[in-house]
Amino acid sequence: MQLPIYLDYASTTPADPRVVKKMQECLSLDGNFGNPASRSHAFGWKAEEATEEARQYVAELVNCDPREIVWTSGATESDNLAIKGAARFYKKKGKHIITSKIEHKAVLDSCRQLEREGFDITYLDPDSNGIISPELVRESLRDDTILVSLMHINNEIGVVNDIKAIGEITREAGIIFHVDAAQSTGKLPIDLSVLKVDLMSFSAHKTYGPKGIGAMYASRKPRVRLEAQIHGGGHERGMRSGTLATHQIVGMGEAFRVAKLDMDEDNKRIEKLRDKFWNAIKDMEEVYLNGDEISRAPGFLNVSFNYVEGESLIMALKDIAVSSGSACTSASLEPSYVLRALGLKDELAHSSIRFAIGRFTTEQEVEYTINLVRDSVEKLRTLSPLWDMYKDGVDMDSIEWAEG
Amino acid sequence: MAYSKKVVEKFENTLNEPEKNSVGRWNPSDSDIGTGMVGAPACGDVMRLQIKCEPRNNSHVISDVKFKTYGCGSAIASSSELVDMLIGKTLEEAKEIKNKDIADALDLPPIKIHCSVLAEDSIHKAVEDYESKI
Numbered sequence: 001m002q003l004p005i006y007l008d009y010a011s012t013t014p015a016d017p018r019v020v021k022k023m024q025e026c027l028s029l030d031g032n033f034g035n036p037a038s039r040s041h042a043f044g045w046k047a048e049e050a051t052e053e054a055r056q057y058v059a060e061l062v063n064c065d066p067r068e069i070v071w072t073s074g075a076t077e078s079d080n081l082a083i084k085g086a087a088r089f090y091k092k093k094g095k096h097i098i099t100s101k102i103e104h105k106a107v108l109d110s111c112r113q114l115e116r117e118g119f120d121i122t123y124l125d126p127d128s129n130g131i132i133s134p135e136l137v138r139e140s141l142r143d144d145t146i147l148v149s150l151m152h153i154n155n156e157i158g159v160v161n162d163i164k165a166i167g168e169i170t171r172e173a174g175i176i177f178h179v180d181a182a183q184s185t186g187k188l189p190i191d192l193s194v195l196k197v198d199l200m201s202f203s204a205h206k207t208y209g210p211k212g213i214g215a216m217y218a219s220r221k222p223r224v225r226l227e228a229q230i231h232g233g234g235h236e237r238g239m240r241s242g243t244l245a246t247h248q249i250v251g252m253g254e255a256f257r258v259a260k261l262d263m264d265e266d267n268k269r270i271e272k273l274r275d276k277f278w279n280a281i282k283d284m285e286e287v288y289l290n291g292d293e294i295s296r297a298p299g300f301l302n303v304s305f306n307y308v309e310g311e312s313l314i315m316a317l318k319d320i321a322v323s324s325g326s327a328c329t330s331a332s333l334e335p336s337y338v339l340r341a342l343g344l345k346d347e348l349a350h351s352s353i354r355f356a357i358g359r360f361t362t363e364q365e366v367e368y369t370i371n372l373v374r375d376s377v378e379k380l381r382t383l384s385p386l387w388d389m390y391k392d393g394v395d396m397d398s399i400e401w402a403e404g
Numbered sequence: 405m406a407y408s409k410k411v412v413e414k415f416e417n418t419l420n421e422p423e424k425n426s427v428g429r430w431n432p433s434d435s436d437i438g439t440g441m442v443g444a445p446a447c448g449d450v451m452r453l454q455i456k457c458e459p460r461n462n463s464h465v466i467s468d469v470k471f472k473t474y475g476c477g478s479a480i481a482s483s484s485e486l487v488d489m490l491i492g493k494t495l496e497e498a499k500e501i502k503n504k505d506i507a508d509a510l511d512l513p514p515i516k517i518h519c520s521v522l523a524e525d526s527i528h529k530a531v532e533d534y535e536s537k538i
Contacts, residue, residue, distance in 0.1 A: 309448055309449065309479075311476035311477060312415070312475065312476050312477050312479075312480055315407075315412070315476075315477040316419055318416075326448060326476070345446070346446035347445035347446055347448075350448040379419050379420070379422070380419070382427065383418065383419065383422060383427055383472055383473060383480060384473070384474040385450055385452040385472040385474055387474075388429065396445060401444030401446075401450070
């Protein structure tokens with residue numbers, strides 16, 4: 001076993017060796033380096049063939065028409081294009097948009113920008129398990145609602161929204177439904193021939209592909225229309241200009257092909273490791289699982305270790321790469337807005353760690369981490385005045401804390 | 405967080421050998437103990453500093469220190485750093501310790517300066533508490 005151990009697969013994943021091989025073939029003079037938009041020679045034709053094959057693989061994973069896939073630079077750009085593109089195109093129809101408080105910043109910041117342009121945004125509250133209920137979406141619809149944007153799998157807690165049920169509601173009301181599925185590919189099956197989703201965002205690097213490439217699904221039936229956000233050459237049917245990055249696209253295509261192939265087996269193994277991990281720590285005192293225990297994607301384990309601050313735990317878990325909802329690990333010095341939206345007390349948000357297991361995680365690595373977590377939490381509690389108070393039976397809510 | 409080597413070392417030593425590094429607590433109602441607790445759980449850091457004092461000449465001298473800290477690595481390192489600074493000092497000298505002294509000693513990154521401010525506050529609170537007993 002090699003140290004450090006990578007348990008941050010929700011943040012990014014290493015590219016699969018099969019992906020790397022494919023990408024390397026698209027760079028040098030003796031490889032497939034041409035511009036897919038070059039129509040006048042074989043270099044261009046060959047490159048176009050490769051990007052179209054990749055488009056086919058992406059489409060196959062989510063069961064849509066390849067013509068419904070638009071290449072972007074990543075899920076952030078897909079979110080921007082879907083949300084701002086749809087809102088600006090349909091602004092004459094209405095100015096109300098619905099999203100949730102626990103979306104990725106790419107969605108929230110796009111919505112903030114639209115607010116500055118005069119749109120009216122409703123930010124839905126998830127329930128305490130992190131789920132946005134279809135009923136809540138239905139109740140929040142207005143006559144002037146034009147767009148609903150919700151994530152499939154939450155990136156911090158791994159909780160899964162019922163996008164099938166929500167799609168039924170939005171389609172019936174004639175409202176565009178955008179789903180950020182950056183975390184979903186390879187983790188959950190997605191069937192866009194059944195789902196009533198109009199726009200969907202994908203990322204390559206969360207699914208063992210390269211960074212810097214993503215895709216957006218734009219439904220053809222019914223046809224969703226967008227105002228382009230990047231102009232210059234009319235690539236991707238005018239929706240996203242810019243020379244196609246052949247090696248990146250081929251990498252994403254291969255990553256999604258592999259995801260379809262390996263998904264079932266990967267997930268079985270990852271689920272087993274996740275359960276093993278949780279079962280080995282859940283007996284500890286004052287340890288809480290964040291997010292719904294049932295409606296959850298494989299690999300996510302977001303846990304709060306009460307009376308231990310998350311960043312200090314990360315430091316103690318030297319050689320384990322994880323992330324925390326603690327303020328001290330963020331530039332803003334605010335604890336995780338996702339965990340707060342779930343109604344978690346700030347101190348539990350400060351005490352949270354996200355372990356994200358992935359394709360290359362081994363049983364040995366999980367066992368090593370379990371032991372280190374148990375030992376480190378115990379040591380940090382020895383250092384914690386709050387742990388003393390908890391053990392002494394002091395009611396910490398009754399204390400008037402001197403703010404530092 | 406890119407911490408200095410000093411913060412990492414201080415943190416790890418404190419974590420692995422808590423007693424040797426003055427982690428602990430005394431009964432706060434003992435007459436020779438001053439206790440200062442600062443911060444708040446909701447903010448992500450709470451420090452409890454205790455000083456044991458004895459009268460000497462016309463002043464009082466800190467003869468021993470204990471602390472416990474809930475917080476990020478630099479908060480724990482800052483309180484641990486305080487221990488070395490406080491032992492042997494008179495109350496007057498202790499009150500002269502500034503957050504900058506702690507931040508400099510540990511090379512704290514700018515975003516973590518509040519940890520040293522908290523540490524300075526804990527000294528004042530502990531000294532105040534002891535002085536109220538004499």
